[in-house]
Amino acid sequence: MNSSFSGRSIQVVRDFHGDEQWYLYRKTRDLKQALRNGTSTEAFKLNDPDLGMYLFFMEDSTRTKESFRNSGHFHNVKLNDFDAKNSSFQKKESITDTIKMLMGYSSRSIFVVRSRIEGVCRWLEKSMREYAVKIGVNQPSFINAGDGRHEHPTQEFLDQFSFLEQLNWKREHIHLALVGDLFHGRTVHSKVDGLEIFNEVEIDLVAPDELAMPGHYIDLMGDKGFKIRRYETIDEYLSQKKPAPIWYFTRLQLERMGEKLLSKASGLRKAVTFRQEHLEKIDSATRFYHPLPRHSETPTIPTFLDGLPVNRWDEQSVNGYLTRIIELAMVGGKLGGDFRGEYGNHSTVYTDDFIRELPPANSKKPEFKVGIKPVDTGIVIDHIAKDKKPDEIWEYITKIRRALSLNAMGSHGVFPGVKDGLFKGIISLPGCSMPGEKKMKMLSAISPGVTLNVIEDHRVIKKFRLSTPPRVYRLPGLRCKNDACVSNPEYHEPIYADFIRTEENRFACEYCETPHLFSEIWED
Ligand code: NCD
Numbered sequence: 399m400n401s402s403f404s405g406r407s408i409q410v411v412r413d414f415h416g417d418e419q420w421y422l423y424r425k426t427r428d429l430k431q432a433l434r435n436g437t438s439t440e441a442f443k444l445n446d447p448d449l450g451m452y453l454f455f456m457e458d459s460t461r462t463k464e465s466f467r468n469s470g471h472f473h474n475v476k477l478n479d480f481d482a483k484n485s486s487f488q489k490k491e492s493i494t495d496t497i498k499m500l501m502g503y504s505s506r507s508i509f510v511v512r513s514r515i516e517g518v519c520r521w522l523e524k525s526m527r528e529y530a531v532k533i534g535v536n537q538p539s540f541i542n543a544g545d546g547r548h549e550h551p552t553q554e555f556l557d558q559f560s561f562l563e564q565l566n567w568k569r570e571h572i573h574l575a576l577v578g579d580l581f582h583g584r585t586v587h588s589k590v591d592g593l594e595i596f597n598e599v600e601i602d603l604v605a606p607d608e609l610a611m612p613g614h615y616i617d618l619m620g621d622k623g624f625k626i627r628r629y630e631t632i633d634e635y636l637s638q639k640k641p642a643p644i645w646y647f648t649r650l651q652l653e654r655m656g657e658k659l660l661s662k663a664s665g666l667r668k669a670v671t672f673r674q675e676h677l678e679k680i681d682s683a684t685r686f687y688h689p690l691p692r693h694s695e696t697p698t699i700p701t702f703l704d705g706l707p708v709n710r711w712d713e714q715s716v717n718g719y720l721t722r723i724i725e726l727a728m729v730g731g732k733l734g735g736d737f738r739g740e741y742g743n744h745s746t747v748y749t750d751d752f753i754r755e756l757p758p759a760n761s762k763k764p765e766f767k768v769g770i771k772p773v774d775t776g777i778v779i780d781h782i783a784k785d786k787k788p789d790e791i792w793e794y795i796t797k798i799r800r801a802l803s804l805n806a807m808g809s810h811g812v813f814p815g816v817k818d819g820l821f822k823g824i825i826s827l828p829g830c831s832m833p834g835e836k837k838m839k840m841l842s843a844i845s846p847g848v849t850l851n852v853i854e855d856h857r858v859i860k861k862f863r864l865s866t867p868p869r870v871y872r873l874p875g876l877r878c879k880n881d882a883c884v885s886n887p888e889y890h891e892p893i894y895a896d897f898i899r900t901e902e903n904r905f906a907c908e909y910c911e912t913p914h915l916f917s918e919i920w921e922d
Pocket of ligand 1: 461462544550553584585648649689690691
């Protein structure tokens, strides 16, 4: 059977629309039931020994890797464990080259990728599309099994499934506490989108300042209408009247901390470690979850809790095996034929409305006199960096000239506007013809707000206003400010920085989703 899920990749939770996530949970429930009842599970099985499945783990893992491995066995596919520690990675081979090679071994492949580098699966999904056509194989699926501090979507799916079980499959409301390292923990970052399957979300963040949830995730939760409360320690949290019935713990991510933070680790851990005396302050129906592992010497959910009803983390990790069977069945094309609902947005269309043609001024007089003589025929770029200080405007002029290779031509300057007196830059290019679409896009990305005038016989015959484009990419000087991003040149992947406008003046990296102001997407 082929389905709308076949060949899809899962880089972030949002790659599956809420309806698709719900489908995944319902199918997992059916599978769990079938396994419990001992009835046939054939309807869930890929049964395709030619499908290449790769466990591509470049960071340590127990549960995620072993549950995917066991899911691969369940499906009877060609299961491979890529040995990153003894591979040509040690000879500095890129991830891109390695994946290309592995893709050639099967007509269909699923790669389960864990890496400290963020945005890898999105990059592979995009870049391997053409290569798959070239070598005549199907577009492979890339499943993110945790990328740095960014996201861990398949963990999120198993967490949501486990919460739904506790809530008897009611989706009206969830009240959840996130406790622990909310700064570095990717599983809690994935909650921002995962919790959207509930109509009403109350979320309590329990973490000392040093481990607090990054601001942009809190903003996103606020935008989605989540009710958010913040506490620094479990003691403080339990001193108020309404602790959540569901607690989700995370360990301190020591491997992602710098030395300064590491020196404070034991105090920070104490703030988010559950103690015996806390027990009497929680309701008996409260349940604890944890993506695990927990530290054997200093666990935030200590072992005295293991045998108590509060322990849901054991069942949660079993659910990881089940949800991952279903995820593989979906992207492998076995399940999905009966899906009814909306699809995730995985092919964004970017419109070009940022280049707007204006009516040229109906004047007989020559409009531009920059330089030694008026422009007779050519181009004038006007309103460069309007409102900015003169020395900043000069920088913009240089940037435009460099990016558009206008080095030797025409003249330029910084002038006060005739009407408002505000400074702006002007570049005049006599003899130059109208730039093509690509150059217009570049110009609008480098200096949004400019106008471009096409002059013939001293008169402006065409005028364009260029505003911020919806996507900025493939330009010199662009760089994501997140050093762990796959687009960081230090990783030497054949990749260019790529930014998507999320709102006016705000851009997210296409790969790791780090938010930027427009001015921040450029190298210093
Ligand atoms: C988590 C991870 O790797 O992000 N573990 C997991 O996948 N089960 C959480 C962690 O490492 O703390």
